[in-house]
Amino acid sequence: MSVEHEIAVISAVQAMAALDRGKYDVIPVYITKKGQLFTGEKLLDIEAFKNIPALLSACRQVTVVKEGKDAVLLDVKGGIGRRRPVAVMDLAFPIVHGTNCEDGSIAGFFELLGIPYVGCDVLSAALGMDKAVCKQVLAAAGIPVLPCVSFTAREWVEDRDALRARIGEEIGYPAIVKPANLGSSVGIVKVKTEEELFSGVEESLAYADKVLVERAVTSLREINCSVVGDADECEASVCEEPVMSDEILSYADKYLSGGGKSKGMSSLKRRIPAEIPPETEARITDYARRAFKALSCNGVVRIDFMLDGDNDNQVLVNEVNTIPGSLSFYLWEPKGVPYSALLDRLVELAFKRKRSRENLSFDFDTNILASGGALGAKGVKK
Numbered sequence: 289m290s291v292e293h294e295i296a297v298i299s300a301v302q303a304m305a306a307l308d309r310g311k312y313d314v315i316p317v318y319i320t321k322k323g324q325l326f327t328g329e330k331l332l333d334i335e336a337f338k339n340i341p342a343l344l345s346a347c348r349q350v351t352v353v354k355e356g357k358d359a360v361l362l363d364v365k366g367g368i369g370r371r372r373p374v375a376v377m378d379l380a381f382p383i384v385h386g387t388n389c390e391d392g393s394i395a396g397f398f399e400l401l402g403i404p405y406v407g408c409d410v411l412s413a414a415l416g417m418d419k420a421v422c423k424q425v426l427a428a429a430g431i432p433v434l435p436c437v438s439f440t441a442r443e444w445v446e447d448r449d450a451l452r453a454r455i456g457e458e459i460g461y462p463a464i465v466k467p468a469n470l471g472s473s474v475g476i477v478k479v480k481t482e483e484e485l486f487s488g489v490e491e492s493l494a495y496a497d498k499v500l501v502e503r504a505v506t507s508l509r510e511i512n513c514s515v516v517g518d519a520d521e522c523e524a525s526v527c528e529e530p531v532m533s534d535e536i537l538s539y540a541d542k543y544l545s546g547g548g549k550s551k552g553m554s555s556l557k558r559r560i561p562a563e564i565p566p567e568t569e570a571r572i573t574d575y576a577r578r579a580f581k582a583l584s585c586n587g588v589v590r591i592d593f594m595l596d597g598d599n600d601n602q603v604l605v606n607e608v609n610t611i612p613g614s615l616s617f618y619l620w621e622p623k624g625v626p627y628s629a630l631l632d633r634l635v636e637l638a639f640k641r642k643r644s645r646e647n648l649s650f651d652f653d654t655n656i657l658a659s660g661g662a663l664g665a666k667g668v669k670k
């Protein structure tokens with residue numbers, strides 16, 4: 289249920305193709321735009337997604353239930369009590385992009401099921417999804433970001449003039465207006481003057497309830513870097529420089545170049561490694577690792593930077609993708625890490641986190657409901 293639905297399908301199919309079948313039984317689960325879960329071998333074939341109704345009719349709709357310690361995929365057909373188990377899930381490997389999933393909701397789903405899962409937990413995923421809050425956390429950790437003014441649709445309606453004045457004073461023009469929680473360049477508008485601000489904000493607010501306004505970097509180079517690891521240790525990949533056809537790296541640049549035959553983020557025109565001075569690269573990889581830790585990330589993320597050509601090529605963190613397109617595998621291959629090895633590492637990190645959480649106690653062995661006193665004293669009238 290996100291504007292990046294199709295991109296997620298591409299990322300997931302790529303990853304399933306790269307997983308080592310000698311080690312793993314891969315059970316594809318597709319989440320439809322309506323939020324239903326389907327499983328079936330056909331989901332391994334990207335071509336099958338050209339006709340979704342036909343694809344779904346060849347798959348089985350499933351649900352997830354907890355049985356003892358296990359999380360089990362059950363066929364929804366057949367009625368309660370007679371539903372056939374399809375598989376027990378040892379590990380969940382979410383490959384989804386955008387709202388309603390990458391924002392921590394899917395991590396929360398697996399936390400509730402109590403099974404190990406790959407990638408960022410609820411907090412880090414949620415931080416990565418809200419660009420305004422993410423900036424605050426990164427700035428507090430001493431990592432350079434562009435300051436912004438952020439507000440909700442309601443605040444814009446009630447306080448438009450005050451916000452316009454603040455934006456004029458604190459940000460200036462040209463400015464960029466963007467939805468706080470979207471991706472793939474959807475709803476991003478460049479406004480050159482105060483007059484354009486109104487229509488720009490309205491346009492952006494059509495996509496999200498909260499938007500932010502920041503200074504437009506007019507002499508811009510974009511550099512991305514992936515990080516893999518956890519709170520104990522993490523490593524940065526090589527850097528890439530995506531190549532854009534317009535001022536703003538658009539959805540079309542990212543996914544539609546090449547005659548509409550998209551292969552996801554991995555097919556974007558890019559320079560790998562980015563042609564940047566070694567000092568700049570060292571600074572970027574250092575900030576990338578520090579940002580990963582500041583947000584308490586886990587697994588593989590991609591941190592996107594801007595080089596501000598008008599300010600001495602100042603390095604700024606633009607945004608953090610906690611489930612990056614194509615899982616950034618193409619940034620690890622040049623480091624000598626094949627995609628299947630990257631996936632192995634992600635699986636290991638997921639089991640490592642599960643083991644360390646199992647050492648925590650989640651039982652506090654008193655049941656205040658059994659004693660009768662605790663609630664009776666104040667909460668329940670006797």
Ligand SMILES: Nc1ncnc2c1ncn2[C@@H]1O[C@H](COP(=O)(O)OP(=O)(O)O)[C@@H](O)[C@H]1O
Nearest residue numbers: 464470471472473474502503504505536537607
């Ligand atoms: N402050 C800015 N100045 C100039 N260009 C920007 C700025 N912010 C974003 N952009 C352009 O818009 C693109 C998308 O913005 P980004 O913040 O990365 O959102 P998304 O999550 O949609 O990728 C960037 O890749 C860049 O080309």
Ligand SMILES: [Mg+2]
Nearest residue numbers: 472473592607
């Ligand atoms: Mg981006």
